[in-house]
Amino acid sequence: MVKTLVLVRHAKAANPEGVPDHERPLSEQGRRDAPEVGRWLQSAGTAPQVALVSSAARTQETFQLLAGELATAPEARFTDEAYYAGAGELLELIRSLPEDGPSAVVVAHNPGISSLANALDDGESTVEDTTRLRTGMPTSSLAMFRVSTEWSALDPGTARLTAFAVARG
Template sequence: MARTLVLIRHAKAQHPDDRADHGRALAGQGRRDAPVIGRWLRSQDVAPQVAVVSSALRTRETYQLLAAELPAAPDPVVTDDVYYASAGDLLEIVRALPPEAGSAAIVGHNPGIGMLANALDDGDSTVGDTTRMRTGFPTSSVAVFTVEGDWSAVDPGGLRLVGYLVARG
């Protein structure tokens, strides 16, 4: 069974001096960019059945805004496990996704989310603009991968990148 994995870095966040990192909200640019992510996923016929979202405010807001653009977005599984997660931590989250899910999205942070995207990529993609993915995975980046087999068997270098976007609204 072919599956789809979507890795999303949150949209641009505010940098207030008086707020802890976990509570940073989206900036105006981020509020404009996040719906672009959802519209792009819809245009690619990508509809996550499961969404695992960092507990940070900016990731929850990103998911809420992008999900509003999807026909049937799932309620997010909000977890501290994605906040400050390394690529290895995130890989374990992917491997633990429900076996019945045919598609899943993870909304997280750099450096972990970008490092995971690059680690999973088999390097044979013909998707354009992947240089941005490989050199930094900017805010509002979305990488879509095809997964052959079970989530539990996902390994570095084993997924085909089939879509990539840096959303700018």
């Protein structure tokens, strides 16, 4: 079964004085951009069934705003394990997804989300913006992959990048 994996870097966060990093909300720009991620997914015909979302306020808010633009919101799994997780830790979270889910979205942070996107790519993509992905994922960006294995068998170099976009509202 071919699966779809979408990796999303959270939208732009505010940096209010005295607010711990984990509790930082989205900025005004971030609140405009996050729904654009959902609109992009909806227009691409991508309907994730499950979402792995970092427990940080900015990732939860990004997910809620993007999910609000989808015909059906994915089942959300908020996890502390994705908060500033590295590529390997995020990959382990994806490997634990239920195998019957054909599509998933991960909303997390840099540098982990960018590192994972670059690690998963099999290098055979014809996506024009592959070079942009190599330089890192800016806020409100997404990398979509075709996965030809079970989630539990996902390894570096085993997914095909099918789209890369930076959503701005």
